[in-house]
Amino acid sequence: MTAKQFGVLAHPGRPQSAPVARRIAQTLRDRGCGAWVLETWTPKQAGERIAQAHLVVAIGGDGAMLRAAHVCASFGVPVLGVNMGYLGFLTEISSPEDWDSHIDQVLTGDYWIETRMMLKARVTRQQQVIAESEALNDVVISRGAMPRMVRLDAFIDGDWTTTYSADALIIATATGSTAYALASGGPILPPELRSILIVPVAPHLSLDRPIVLPEGARVDIVVSPDTQAETVLSADGTPGVSLIPGDHVTIQASEVVSRFARLRERNYFYRSLLDRMEPRKTVSGMPSQLKL
16 A cells, blocks of 8 residues: 555654754655644654554654554554664665655555564453553563562463573563564564464573473463562563562553554564674675675
């Protein structure tokens, strides 16, 4: 579908992204498209506008992309990221200066939509649901400020699997496999893989290997009664929910997915990842162009 109605989301915490957002919206209006801009916004405020958009342009780094993806997912609206952050794994246009060279591709619909699985987490205390959240990257159950390990009983599809003694436990999507999970020794999963990844952080005398589960798996984590550390749950780095011994966290694939508009080829992921992880090897100062 060729997009005609656009939303442009500036980064609420980066005032320098506001003029970029206004400029992008104006270029779209100059080409006969409808375009609205939100410079500072909450998910509720954005949600009221996103339902009428065909495509949302989000400006910032990966945090901005996560925020935009969350609010757009329930409406099925794809996100096109313009990088103003550090790494920008989830962005598509490398800098605001490159917008003008891509606008024709955007307006002619010369892009494809990449769907990425999300997770939903539910926290139950004494048989009462006290919190629910969704995550594109990961759900992390970790210790608080005190340097003590948490003890977490893990169940997969209702069967006890192991008890983790660790600084944290990461339950991630394939998207999140290149974030905190990667830094903790987890595998790199291609973004189209609809899997659930479990990675412990600094485990002590407990299972120290990642586990990869299919999309339909259910992961249940119970804060062990003998946990003495403050325990916190966070979804995609949002402010955490405090947990107490006996709290039950259920994590499954969400019913909604995130959608990203991609201008590059469908095999972009590995080159994009490796360009950020290691410098491109060169021969006599020229970038290598090795091909099969």
